[in-house]
């Protein structure tokens with residue numbers, strides 16, 4: 001068993017206030033010592049990694065994504081549209097997804113995330129069809145090949161157009177089938193261990209694409225099996241209108257009615273809430289995943305992250321689907337969060353450290369993984385190391401501030417569970433060229449199928 005001292009970094013941000021100015025020691029997948037300035041480890045080590053040209057961060061955590069949407073980035077039919085017309089343009093394309101497309105897009109998105117310093121990612125897959133009934137099983141296999149930790153959520157759509165919902169019937173399933181599949185996936189893949197690489201959560205897509213009965217039944221299963229629950233909520237003003245028209249209540253009232261106002265729940269976007277609703281979400285200790293790029297591309301609005309945090313809501317960060325961003329780069333997303341929140345609250349009210357906290361500790365709180373998202377003895381050895389040896393950083397003062405203010409975009413080294421997954425800016429276990437070739441072929445097939453419709 002190798003014990004490695006990652007030594008002498010430009011800076012090491014632990015996220016907890018503890019210092020590790022002379023790096024940290026990793027053994028058996030865990031952090032076993034933080035080393036103070038000018039000190040050497042007390043722990044005996046047999047390997048020393050020279051970190052003198054990098055900044056060390058806890059591995060970044062992405063709380064909301066749709067890996068499959070990497071296949072429809074910058075699709076002409078969906079450009080320059082707000083959420084509902086954007087979705088309606090894309091549903092028919094996504095109805096042609098097959099297993100190979102899911103495998104390729106999962107591997108591409110996870111590689112892209114890993115290269116941006118992201119060691120843990122939650123994916124919300126909600127498109128299932130007769131040609132692709134087992135997408136999550138395919139994702140589990142694909143994720144194993146890349147090596148990030150994943151929380152794969154069994155998404156779903158059960159309220160088709162004929163019943164007043166938004167999606168076409170080709171991508172809608174019955175509530176009973178969704179629930180039995182959810183239970184099977186939990187049995188087959190949900191690993192509850194501290195060092196888990198794969199967890200399952202339940203994720204009906206949104207109020208406008210599933211039935212209230214499915215929401216309620218999912219909450220019952222989550223309570224019984226001790227699982228997390230995820231959905232889109234408060235993304236647009238149109239969603240509020242839809243809920244008032246269809247259910248006679250606003251989204252947070254709807255959430256409460258179906259037993260989703262509790263700490264198992266994290267919501268993607270969380271923009272269009274009034275003060276009273278924010279207080280209720282905070283009181284219930286729900287989580288919200290801020291997705292700044294997506295919110296700007298679709299012009300959905302700006303999440304009130306400070307107000308949510310003050311009320312008690314746990315706030316994390318997500319890149320959202322790569323058809324509304326259109327990239328899967330989490331360190332860039334942290335910069336976007338810093339910029340949008342400064343604009344919203346004032347330059348002094350939101351710092352680069354606030355954005356880094358959201359991208360690390362915030363995500364760990366949302367995914368209930370206290371052993372991730374910060375660097376401390378006993379925590380998992382998930383690290384993201386960024387070099388500042390690029391023209392964009394030249395002349396920097398504060399190395400941590402430089403990461404976000406100068407626009408870091410690629411990690412030099414990334415470690416998951418004590419194993420290097422990225423070295424010198426390249427994947428260790430995979431050929432990114434092969435992953436891209438398979439992915440672009442799948443994307444092209446999807447576009448050809450679409451033109452036949």
Ligand code: ZN
Nearest residue numbers: 232268320321
């Ligand atoms: Zn989303």
